[in-house]
Amino acid sequence: MLGGGNGVSRRLERDGFSVTRELAGGDVLIVSGPADSVDDLTGVRGVEGAVRDVQFQLEESAETEIPDEEGGESGGVESDWYENLWDKQNSDAVAANDIATGEGTQIGIIDTGVDYAHPDLTPNLDADAGRLFREGETRSGVEEDLVVNNPDPDEQIQRVKQHVASDVNGHGTHVAGIAAADPESGVGGPFGSGVQGVAPDADLISYRVFWWEDFSDEDEDPDWGPTTTTGDVLAAIDFGAEEGLDAVNLSLGTPPFPPRVHQDEVLRTIRLAYETVVRSAVNRGTVVVASAGNANTDLQRRGVFSLPNSTKGAMSISALAPNDERAFFSNFGTNEIDVGAGGGGYETNLKTxxxxxxxxxxxxxxxxxxxxxxxxxxxxxxxxxxxxxxxxxxxxxxxxxxxSPAWPYPFNLVFSTTSPLNEGAPYGWKAGTSMSAPNTAGLVALVRELRPDASPNQVESAIKKGAEGGNGRSDPALGTGSINALNTVEALADDGGSGNGNRPGNGSDN
Structure with a gap:
């Protein structure tokens, strides 16, 4: 619900409601109570709007491919996998790491969790800081949980005891590796030595917001799906800002909504809640990076929007192919896309x-x-x-x-870490704006290493200035261009110094 302060929480509790979480300084409240009590909430003085929390399922990446355990012998630290990392080649990320590696920065991965046992990620993963946001609760520590997509068909559904922020799907592990995998800590053997994240020395924080749920009716076969709620995603964003993270990455989102939903009280209130929480996070110094979505939709067309990427203050990232063209699935739109980054695929489905x-x-x-x-x-x-x-x-x-194009299938997808528990292999390819967002979140970490006091607006400006291929304005597919890590950090290094503005409270909207 929207509205807080001036004793609203006390009045709600006096009326029989329980305030489970206050977000954005109390301007957004997560409240529990009877299912039919929304009208009662709106009657409480100080409450501007209230809706039931909305549950939704994870949209999987556009394409996924896992390699077999075949192929060449293990070699040097960076040589094993670098030829697969076209997204890092296009953004000159490895060359940029001669100047900045993300050391001293923190990236929150708001997703399906991160594999706590993956050697490419464990050097950077702050295990104790991980959290599970589920149905209004914030959990930490070790618990038993359900994993459905186990690669063993005889044990597809299993219960595992692991940290609550560990991956239960595989999506979050792939996202985390794109942002900050450590290439010096691979699994070895036929799989080689490791993959390279944009910011290989940044700390990774897993904020898991998805869990498995059976959506079938009682008389139907099980229909398992990873699910979350709007309130849990908002809570994770707010928690990351409260913890002072440099960036939170949201490789998730809603489908595009037509403009008529502005007349729908539920969606209108949810959009305002996102705007309030994101604005609060940005004002506290956390850069909010969001995937633009995979619906091949013009988000500028007659008021179409999706969340959280269309939220004012969030960076919206489109997916680019190896040739820096917009991937066929990526959403686009003038003034909707901030920058593009490697997300996989080509301009058409068939070419992909x-x-x-x-x-x-x-x-x-x-x-x-x-x-x-x-x-x-x-x-x-x-x-x-x-x-x-x-x-x-x-x-x-x-x-x-x-x-054949230069990168035939599956190599035109984005190669990164995967979860053996969920997908059967430690590395694999996926495509989607889910992959382009962490390429940008990793770049945020490089900027923050060089400019630790920079506001989110200044960080975003530095990334946009370093981007390539744009026309100086907001291109529908590229925003200001395709990210280039080397251009970005070289410009900051040439400026010299490490202070550029007062980070806390100095964020501004896009």
């Missing part, structure tokens, strides 16, 4: 899948250099009557011949 047939039929070799297609090689896609990619000759309705 070029190479999948050769990849599958050759047994999914582990190393990029082992892929059967090189740039310009001839290949083909098999499509069924609905235009879906198929591998059974009896299902083929159309064959498309093509010349």
């Amino acid at each position: 899948f070029y190479g999948i047939r050769e990849w599958v039929f050759t047994g999914a070799p582990l190393r990029r250099s082992d892929h059967p297609l090189e740039e310009g090689d001839e290949g083909e896609l098999w499509l069924d009557e609905d235009g879906n990619v198929v591998f059974d000759p009896e299902e083929v309705a159309e064959v498309i011949e093509f010349e």
